[in-house]
Amino acid sequence: MIITVATMKGGSGKSTLASCLAVHWHLTGRRPTLIDADPQRSIMRLAARERGLGGVAVVEDASEDASKTARRLAAGGPVIIDTPGFRSKTTLECLAAADFVLVPVKPSPFDVDRMLDTLNILIDRPDGRRPLFRCLLTQTTRDSVIARHIRTELGEAGLPVLTTEMNNRVAYPEATLWGATPSLISWKGPAAREIAAIADELDAVLGATQAAA
Numbered sequence: 001m002i003i004t005v006a007t008m009k010g011g012s013g014k015s016t017l018a019s020c021l022a023v024h025w026h027l028t029g030r031r032p033t034l035i036d037a038d039p040q041r042s043i044m045r046l047a048a049r050e051r052g053l054g055g056v057a058v059v060e061d062a063s064e065d066a067s068k069t070a071r072r073l074a075a076g077g078p079v080i081i082d083t084p085g086f087r088s089k090t091t092l093e094c095l096a097a098a099d100f101v102l103v104p105v106k107p108s109p110f111d112v113d114r115m116l117d118t119l120n121i122l123i124d125r126p127d128g129r130r131p132l133f134r135c136l137l138t139q140t141t142r143d144s145v146i147a148r149h150i151r152t153e154l155g156e157a158g159l160p161v162l163t164t165e166m167n168n169r170v171a172y173p174e175a176t177l178w179g180a181t182p183s184l185i186s187w188k189g190p191a192a193r194e195i196a197a198i199a200d201e202l203d204a205v206l207g208a209t210q211a212a213a
Helices: 014-027 042-047 066-076 087-097 107-121 145-156 171-176 189-213
Strands: 001-005 033-036 057-060 079-082 099-106 130-138
Touching: 001 014, 001 033, 001 057, 001 066, 014 033, 014 042, 014 079, 014 099, 033 042, 033 099, 042 057, 042 130, 066 079, 066 087, 079 130, 079 189, 099 145, 099 189, 107 130, 107 145, 130 145, 130 189, 171 189
Parallel strands: 001 079, 001 099, 033 057, 033 079, 099 130
Antiparallel strands: none
16 A cells, blocks of 8 residues: 655645654554655654654655655555655656555645645546545644635535544644654644544545455
């Protein structure tokens, strides 16, 4: 299983989402591999800090061969790719290799517009193959008008959105100070429970798809 985290908008929380999901799965007994395909090297910088993302396997490959690296590593467990926040050959190849695409989007019209660029790439692929995907609202404020509006707008456009949101919590940036995620700092804290809920939703989606296949 290759999960590509992608959007054509920087600052959407791609690296945070990818690292949080990988650490959660690692702590629950899976063997995920994180591929840092973003030239900004956010994942690699986290892995170099004190907590080292809890021992999650991290591979750096921002080349156009990142998708080949993902396919090779997928034989050993789930692979999560953190892609560049812009259109590039690397991003396109990682989207093409994905079994599942997770698209983080901040609740703002500007971010939604760029997120749609990502989805258009998925829909308009020359091979006609459209991987399963879900959108995820990030950096939200609980019960905010804008988040509810964006969620409704995406739903009316027929775009599937995970029920759980990544709220704008200080726990996320604080954890990065030590190269950690909230799950490593406080397993029962609000942010860790949020990550667990996102992982459970993904498991439900992927499990239903595999059963149908």
